[in-house]
Amino acid sequence: xxxxxxxxxxxxxxxxxxxxxxxxxxxxxxxxxxxxxxxxxxxxxxxxxxxxxxxxxxxxxxxxxxxxxxxxxxxxxxxxxxxxxxxxxxxxxxxxxxxxxxxxxxxxxxxxxxxxxxxxxxxxxxxxxxxxxxxxxxxxxxxxxxxxxxxxxxxxxxxxxxxxxxxxxxxxxxxxxxxxxxxxxxxx
Amino acid sequence: xxxxxxxxxxxxxxxxxxxxxxxxxxxxxxxxxxxxxxxxxxxxxxxxxxxxxxxxxxxxxxxxxxxxxxxxxxxxxxxxxxxxxxxxxxxxxxxxxxxxxxxxxxxxxxxxxxxxxxxxxxxxxxxxxxxxxxxxxxxxxxxxxxxxxxxxxxxxxxxxxxxxxxxxxxxxxxxxxxxxxxxxxxxxxxxxxxxxxxxxxxxxxxxxxxxxxxxxxxxxxxxxxxxxxxxxxxxxxxxxxxxxxxxxxxxxxxxxxxxxxxxxxxxxxxxxxxxxxxxxxxxxxxxxxxxxxxxxxxxxxxxxxxxxxxxxxxxxxxxxxxxxxxxxxxxxxxxxxxxxxxxxxxx
Numbered sequence: 001x002x003x004x005x006x007x008x009x010x011x012x013x014x015x016x017x018x019x020x021x022x023x024x025x026x027x028x029x030x031x032x033x034x035x036x037x038x039x040x041x042x043x044x045x046x047x048x049x050x051x052x053x054x055x056x057x058x059x060x061x062x063x064x065x066x067x068x069x070x071x072x073x074x075x076x077x078x079x080x081x082x083x084x085x086x087x088x089x090x091x092x093x094x095x096x097x098x099x100x101x102x103x104x105x106x107x108x109x110x111x112x113x114x115x116x117x118x119x120x121x122x123x124x125x126x127x128x129x130x131x132x133x134x135x136x137x138x139x140x141x142x143x144x145x146x147x148x149x150x151x152x153x154x155x156x157x158x159x160x161x162x163x164x165x166x167x168x169x170x171x172x173x174x175x176x177x178x179x180x181x182x183x184x185x186x187x188x
Numbered sequence: 189x190x191x192x193x194x195x196x197x198x199x200x201x202x203x204x205x206x207x208x209x210x211x212x213x214x215x216x217x218x219x220x221x222x223x224x225x226x227x228x229x230x231x232x233x234x235x236x237x238x239x240x241x242x243x244x245x246x247x248x249x250x251x252x253x254x255x256x257x258x259x260x261x262x263x264x265x266x267x268x269x270x271x272x273x274x275x276x277x278x279x280x281x282x283x284x285x286x287x288x289x290x291x292x293x294x295x296x297x298x299x300x301x302x303x304x305x306x307x308x309x310x311x312x313x314x315x316x317x318x319x320x321x322x323x324x325x326x327x328x329x330x331x332x333x334x335x336x337x338x339x340x341x342x343x344x345x346x347x348x349x350x351x352x353x354x355x356x357x358x359x360x361x362x363x364x365x366x367x368x369x370x371x372x373x374x375x376x377x378x379x380x381x382x383x384x385x386x387x388x389x390x391x392x393x394x395x396x397x398x399x400x401x402x403x404x405x406x407x408x409x410x411x412x413x414x415x416x417x418x419x420x421x422x423x424x425x426x427x428x429x430x431x432x433x434x435x436x437x438x439x440x441x442x443x444x445x446x447x448x449x450x451x452x453x454x455x456x457x458x459x460x461x462x463x464x465x466x467x468x469x470x471x472x473x474x475x476x477x478x479x480x481x482x483x484x485x486x487x488x489x490x491x492x493x494x495x496x497x498x499x500x501x502x503x504x505x506x507x508x509x510x511x512x513x514x515x516x517x518x519x520x521x522x523x524x525x526x527x528x529x530x531x532x533x534x535x
Contacts, residue, residue, distance in 0.1 A: 017285045021263060028255065029248050050251070058259045065292055127234070145203045146235050152205050167200065174199035175192065177234070178227050185226055 008074075012067045019064070028057050031074065034148045035081050041106045041143060042085040052084045074150070078158045100159065105136040107143060123184060130180045134173055141166050142173035190217060194224045201228075202235050307338035307352055316486025318465065325349055326362030327369065330463035333483040334390070356388040358463045361403075375427055377413075379406045385419075386460045393479060399424040399446060399459040409441065422446045424459060451504050467505040474499045474521075474534075485510040489532045496523045496534050 008030075014023035035056050039049035056077050060067065070076045082100070089098050107128065131139060137159060144155045145166075152163040159166070197214040200206035206214070218224045256263060313319045313331040321329045321337075325344040331337055335355020343349050349369045361369045363382025371378045373389035375396045383403025389396040398407055400419045407417045407425055419425055426442040448455040449470040461468040467484050469477055475497040478489050487510050491497050499521040505513050510532065514525050526533040 017289070018281065019285070024263070025252055028252050032248055032251060054251075054255055054258070057255065058262060061259070061262060065289060149204075152203065167205070170203055171196045171199045174202070174231065175195050177231075178195050178198075181227060181230055 012070075012073060015061070015064045016067045024061055024064075027060070027073075031077055032057060034074075035077060037147060038078060038144070039081055039085050041140070042082075042103055043088065044104075044106050048088060052081060052088060055084055056080045072154065072157075074148075075154045075157050078144075078154075082158060100140070101135065101137050103136050105139040105143075107131045107139045123180075126180050126184070127177055130176050131173065134176060135169075137161065137165075138169040138173050141169035145170055190221065191224075193217065194221065195227065198224070198228055198231060202231055307340055307350070309339055309341045311337045311339075313355075314486070315483055318462065320463075323351075323362075325364065325367070325369075328360040328362075330358040332356035332358075332388075332462055333486070353387060353389060355390050356386070356462070358384070358386045358460055360384040372410075375410055375429075376425075377408050377410060379408075380404075386463075388459070390479070390483075394429045396427040397424060397459065399457075401457075401460065409439070411439070417441070417443070419443070449502075451502060454504075456504065461504075465506065468503075470502050471500050472502070473497065474501065477501060481510075481513070485513070487527075487530050487532050489534065491534050493523070493535050496521070499523070 008027070011023045011027050014020035015027065032053055035053040036049050039052045040046065043049050043052070059080055060073075060077060067073065086098065086100065089103065131142070134142075140159055141155055144150045144158065145152075150158070152166045155166045156163045161169075194214065194217050197206060197210050197217070200210060201214060218228070311319065311321055311329075311331060313333055313335050315334045317333055319331040321331065323329060323339060323343055324341065327349075329337060332355060335353070335357055337351055337353050337355075337357055339349075339351040340346065343351070347367060349364075349367050350372065351370070352372045354373065357371075359369075359371065359380075361380055361382050361384070365381065369380050369382075371380075371387055373387060373396060374391055375389060376387075376398065378385070378387060378398055380403065383405055384401040385403075385405055386399040386401075387397070388399075398405070398419065400421055400423055402421050404421070405419050407419060408415060409417075409427060417425060422445060424444050424446050426440075426444065428440040428442065446457055446459065448457050449468065450456075451468065451470070456466065456468040458468045458470055462484075467480065469480070475491075478491075481487070482489055484505075501517060501520060503516070503520075505516075508516065511527055514527070514532070517523075518525075524535045526535070
């Protein structure tokens with residue numbers, strides 16, 4: 001059963017005006033998993049991803065007074081996460097400066113539903129392989145839209161590209177996947 | 189070609205970004221190519237519900253507990269204000285929070301306006317020099333020796349024209365009805381519209397003096413900003429700091445009329461004559477005169493005899509150098525001096 005997403009505006013008001021830890025807990029539980037997955041596909045390390053997702057959340061808390069000014073808390077937190085991840089990567093990399101497009105993004109297609117008979121483990125592997133060759137921004141677009149249900153506009157803000165580019169990336173990714181399916185199921 | 193169009197439209201549909209028109213087109217294409225149903229079905233399976241995934245994450249409760257422990261300090265310094273933990277009523281808390289917010293934004297606004305009015309230009313007149321400048325808003329400024337004037341280069345476009353002065357300056361303020369002109373010094377502040385006045389506020393001097401020639405000025409002492417003093421033309425204001433106390437200084441405020449002095453057949457206004465390159469002093473002790481002479485001639489004066497400190501002088505210097513000036517003063521009172529580069533010793 002899908003859990004109804006909490007009323008973010010109310011939560012933020014409670015946090016900003018009343019310092020409500022309760023509201024913060026709800027916000028945490030709502031945002032953390034998505035932030036964690038986003039960081040994970042950039043950093044490919046569970047500990048680091050968890051660390052940064054934690055940092056993003058406490059940054060929100062520390063700046064709670066300013067939160068009501070922010071239009072889209074989800075996008076805002078993703079942008080913080082993106083920046084923190086890039087900082088973390090740049091700290092450890094020997095290369096001069098790493099940008100989002102330089103990162104080898106790890107896409108995981110996790111479909112845990114056992115009723116999904118059409119996709120077995122083997123096919124899943126093939127699909128993952130197919131996406132592996134895609135450019136990293138393309139993978140990120142696919143991930144943010146597919147997993148986090150973000151809109152084109154939100155994705156565009158987070159990745160700092162135009163909505164047109166978001167659309168193009170998504171179509172590219174989906175085409176890659178369907179090319180595998182075409183072979184697998186002998187489709188047109 | 190058609191297949192790739194189907195995929196494109198499917199991608200948009202899955203992202204929830206397809207327009208009504210595109211959805212219709214997709215339905216048409218699917219009807220024509222029944223195979224496409226497979227694609228849609230598989231994509232749907234790949235596309236988990238965003239909420240499902242959120243709920244899926246198993247450890248979020250544990251992670252939040254860790255998070256709470258780790259950032260205990262950040263989280264609890266405000267937790268004290270949560271109503272359930274102490275006796276404050278909900279109303280008090282919200283009032284405090286609102287006030288805090290309000291103060292915060294006022295602070296931001298204040299900082300912002302400070303930034304906007306940042307004094308980014310400095311004019312400095314060294315010792316022994318006097319400068320005459322025209323500010324961008326048309327105000328004429330005569331800067332006396334060893335003085336510093338700071339202002340914003342965009343002063344003409346500001347709602348309030350603010351300048352900061354260390355030392356002495358004469359202002360002939362260009363009249364702009366809606367833009368008051370404010371001079372801040374260490375101890376006093378002056379607010380005017382369009383007037384001519386002189387301010388003397390050297391940090392080393394115990395006296396800060398504001399002298400008004402025409403118009404009117406509103407003056408306040410920085411320590412008592414609520415108390416305003418209005419000066420009328422030909423009046424001067426003096427703030428004299430007493431000797432005692434680092435903590436509580438003994439301050440005397442005085443308002444006096446300017447009395448022109450007659451020296452050698454000419455009338456001078458002592459306070460402002462410097463701007464015409466004339467140093468005027470009237471019945472002034474050598475000790476009081478010392479800082480003025482030092483600044484005027486860019487020298488350093490040392491008294492080696494206590495008696496000469498109390499000699500009183502009246503006089504006018506125009507183009508004399510320090511040697512000529514001291515020689516002239518020797519005619520009035522008996523003292524000897526020794527001049528070496530920029531050092532003068534009075535015996």
